Amino acid sequence: MLGAWLVLVVAGMVLGGRVFDRLTTTDSLRPDAESQRADRRVDQLQPEGPVVVAVVGGRDVFDQALVDDITAVTGQLRAMDGVAEVEDLYSAPGGRVGADNRSSLIRVELSRDLTEERQEQIADAVAAALHRIDAPVVLVGGETLAERAFADQAIADAALGESVAIVVLLVVLVLILGGFVAGAIPLVAALATVSVTLLGLFGLTTLTDVSEFTVNVVTLLGIGLAVDYALLVIARFREERDADPEAPVADLVARTTATAGRTVLIAGLAVATAMAGLSAFAEPLLGAMARGGAVAVLLATLAGLTAVPALIAVAHRRIPAAGDSTRVHAFRRTVVAALRGRGAAPGGRASAAAPRGRASSAALPERGAGLLVRLAAFAQGRPGPVALAVAAGLLALSLPFVFGVNLENSDARALPASAEARKVQETVHRDFSGGRADPIVVVVDADPAGAQVRDFLNALNALDGVLRMQPRPDIVAPAAIIDVTPEGETAGKTSRDVVRAIRALDPPFPVLVGGAAAELVDYRDSVAGRFPVALLVILLSTTVLLFVLTGSLVLPLKALLMNALTLLATLGVLVVVFQWGVGDAVFGFESWGAIDVTTPVLLFVFVFGLSMDYEVFLLARIKEESGPGVDSDHAVRAGIEKSGPVVTAAALCIGVVFLGFLLGDLIAVKEIGFAMAVALLLDVTVVRGLLLPALMSLLGEWNWWAPAPLRRLHEHWFVSRPEPSGARIPAARTPARYRALR
Incomplete structure (x- = not known):
């Protein structure tokens, strides 16, 4: 088995790294959306190549030395192969001066027929030439350079986040499992999962697009899940060995796989079906995330079922028992005891040995002393008030999202505040566009001189929320392109209402509505329309899997309710930090006043999947402890007592992985990392520690009804x-x- 994994890992190291050369910028909106069709029609009527924009400021725009310098540089650009057109204040009609009267705009359009590689080369050459202008401020950006900045930053963030997460994980795992070899097993499984995941993504690039953002998320997801599953398997192996120390290692591994392996399989399938729910959405970026996520989840599950048991079989003598007093293990127990406010048992050993012949809590911290056990005991003592208080608290946390979320498509503003492409966009918006919203683009396929088109234009101008309407000149076909500038922000409610109002006019000729506001409307409508399908996929699959595990229909419904509360509370905290900017300096970013429109959808899948992971871990053990004549509360306490340390340790480890997202500079990636860390914190404390035992106490034997x-x-x-x-x-x-x- 290890030989087979070694072959796959080597193949991943050889071929997987080449996936980074094949990554693409994947559209977040499906191609048949009206705004996308409008963009393609505009491109037919008024073809335009990629554009590089420069803001030159800090000097009097009519200073003769500056004029001569800009004129010389723009002349060089016009003569450059691959440059189609150059506009500046001194050589083009209607040149643009900034609101401060000390800055001007240069616009360079590249040829349309350039290959992607050649386009990058020309854009770099143009940027280098523009930066040679002698002025205090020269900022170069534009959509083309911003997209490349996103791609480069995404790869850099992934490398940094994974590197730091792996180092921190190794330290945490050594302390948790009590030895270097034992701590290295989950990390080896995680690295193998990532390597083979990259190999799988390389294969996917031959069939479909794979985005830079996909690599960020799915590789860290693979690390987190592989570590989770390895911890569960190692913990159960230690438990089986403590219960029967004379048994051959093959028998111990077999027992471990029969119990913990079944839990890993169901948990992995639960997360994989959450990825399948993501694929129900029609948007290309979400589809790419679903495919990449499915690869990562299935490989993490396979590693937990095959590679980890094989590693245990080889290195079982180096895996400390629960009472081992090695230096590392003793240090861990001392730290844990200090945090709990009581002394460690003499010699670093457990203060009381587990009865011979019965499985002990072997795995991680001492039995009966874990955080989840103490929380569960508190919740079972007063189940009604605890369940009501926790549910009310989680709903209160969700209010900022329910009533105040502002969802927008990420643009250059989602780059770090120091990024040049972001500075260019903000400067152009503030100083050259007067802070007005980007126009809504209306494409009319009819003779603009006709009476019906004139009536339509009058209707456009009379719509509520329209600030200005301006037809574009020089459209030669029997068609017209009208820029409609709405009041307020580009993605604000007024802009979205104007888009819907234009589409509701329904004139007697073809009309397409595009632009940034229309793209946002189309995305939100598409996601809302497909959300019931995605939800149904997740609900049905979760219900079936938990029924297979427990034989109950009540527990799946309760799990879905708890997961929904976790998700809503997480989204509420996300709005407070990333949209409102509360504490943004602590996390190293500058809020742009919105949440990326894809983030709630991705979190819906990730939070449901990972929350179901811990639900399966706990319910599998509670089910083992239950039976005829066994009190339900006792079964819950015993199940949490034995699986709680594993859940806590797994959540700590995967939390370290997702916090690695915060080390990067892309705000959209930071949103995912922060939100997942918050979700794990809420899930492992108030949800699994308080709400789950409280609800199970209230339901009693009804928990197992079917x-x-x-x-x-x-x-x-x-x-x-x-x-x-x-x-x-x-x-x-x-x-x-x-x-x-x-």
């Missing part, structure tokens, strides 16, 4: 039964599930 036919189906297909006592099976060939039950 209609009789479904209950019989579950018992027949998904419940393992021990072999009859008269049947003797050699230990080496006994099915793992029977050995585990015995």
Whole structure:
């Protein structure tokens, strides 16, 4: 097994790295959206190549030395191969002067027929020439350079985030598991997952586009899940070994795989189906995220089921037992004891050994002393008030998102505040556009001299929220392009209302509405229209998987409710920090007053998937502890007591991974990292620690309810039964599930 993984890892190292040469800037909007069709029609009527923009300021715009310098540079640009047109204040009619009267705008249009590589070369040459202008301020940007800045920053952020996360993870894992070798196993599984994920993404590039943003998210997701699953498997192996120290390692690994492996499989399938829900949306970027995420999740699950058990079989002697007193393990126990406010047991060993023959809590911190256990005991003592208080608190946190979120498409403003492309956009918007919104572009396919078109133009001008209407000159076809400038912000409510009002006019000739506001309207409408399909996919798959695990229909519904509360509360906190800018300096960014429009959709999938991970971890163990004659509250406490340390450790590790997102400079990536860290914190404390046990106490035996036919189906297909006592099976060939039950 390790040999097979080694082959895949080597292939990933050889070929996977080449995926970065094939990454593309993927559109966030599907090609058949009206705004996209409008853009293509504008491109037919008024063809235009990529544009580079420069702002020259800090000197009197009519200073003769400056005039001569700009004229010389623009003359060189006009003679440059690949440059189609150059406009500046001194050589083009209607040249633009900034609001401060000390800055001017230079616009350089590149040829349309350039290859992507050649376009980058020409854009770099143009930028270098413009930077040679002798002025205190020379800023060069534009959409072409901004897109490249996004791509380069995304790759740099991924490299930085992953490098720091891996180093910190190794330290955390060594402290958690009590030894370097034991701590290295989850990290080896994670690195193998990432390497093979890059190989899978390289394969995907031969079939479809893969964006830079996809690589950022799915590689860190693969690291986090691989570590989660490895921790669960290692914890169960230690537990099985403590319960039966004389058993052969092959038997111990088999028992581990039969129990923890089943949990890993169901948890991985839950996250994978969340990725499938993401693919229900029609937008190319979300589709790319779904495909890349599915690859990462499935490979992390495969690593947890194959690579981790194989590594344990090879290195089991170097995995400390729960009571091992090695230096690292003793140090960990001392730190944990200090944090708990009590002394460690003598010699660094557990203060009380687990009874022989019964599985102990082996895995991580001492039994009965973990955070989740203490929270669960508190919640079970007063389930009604706790459930009500937690639900109310999470709903209160969600209010900023429900009533005040501003969703916009990321542009150069989502780059770091120091990025030149962002400075150019902000300067042009402030000093050359008067702070007005970008125009809504209306394309009319009819003779503009006709009476019907004139009536349509009058109707446009009379719409509420329209500040200015201006037809573009020199459109030769029997068509017209009208720029409609709305009041307020480009993506504000007024702009969106004007888009909808124009589309509602329904004139007797073809009309397409495009522009930034129209793109936002189309994206939001598309996501809203597809959201029920995505939700249905996740609901059905989650219900089926949790039913297979527990035999209950109540627990899946409760899990979905808790996940929804976690998601809404997370989005509310996200709005406060990233839209309102509360604490933005702490996290190293400057708020641009909005949340990227794709972020809530991605978080919907990621939060549901990872929350279901921990739900499966806990419910699988609670189910093991329950049975005829076992009190429901006792089963919940015992399940949390044994799986709580694993959940806490897994959440800590994956939180470290997602916090790696905050080290980058792209605000959209920071949003994901911050939100996932908040979601994990809420999920592992108030949701799994308080709300879950409180609701299970309130429901009692109803937790395990299912209609009789479904209950019989579950018992027949998904419940393992021990072999009859008269049947003797050699230990080496006994099915793992029977050995585990015995």
